[in-house]
Amino acid sequence: MEDDPRRAHHDMGGVSRLACRAIDTGPHALTDFDKRVDALRQLLGAKGIMSVDELRRGIEAIDEPTYHRLGYYERWMRSIADNLLARGVVTADELRAALGAPASGA
Template sequence: MATVPSDDVPELARGIHDMGGLPGGAVDRHEHAVTLWEKRVDALLVLLTRKGVFSVDELRNAIERLGAEAYTSLSYYERWTASIAWNLMQRGVIQADELGKRMAEIEAEGRQ
């Protein structure tokens, strides 16, 4: 099976996440302090995958399905959060209205 070089794939045929073969920009090699909420998201993912609720591949798949606007505007861990929520809703672990209600409560309390 022949493959098409990345340069020859029309931009619309690529997912927003697919940057293979495209020119890259400068790489920021400085570490940033990991925030508490980022640590919590990471821990939540570890727990969910170890318990077999969903796999890392399913996390990646949901991230890759984000629309271009969401993908480019969300941070790395915000993408994880969106994917975790989507996967949990797909499995019936949580309902969208339940999630929205809890998010509103947390926002009203001024917590993150």
């Protein structure tokens, strides 16, 4: 199953090479970032701008190295940003400005 070409990089269930450490199944405190990302996703869903299915598809579309580098809610934020850019809700320059990055023309 580990070498199954039909499995995508985000489909990690039962893949022993990815089970590097024991999973902490105890309660976890959410960070402020986690809470904000979740609230943003809920708001986008309530406004009909982005569904949970679109969030999932966006997460699954993240390339493998980036997927494994990002944390759980960082993947959510990447998917949200990609979806908002694709729908034209925000522009790349607006996103860069919000992140404090230089504009594309700079």
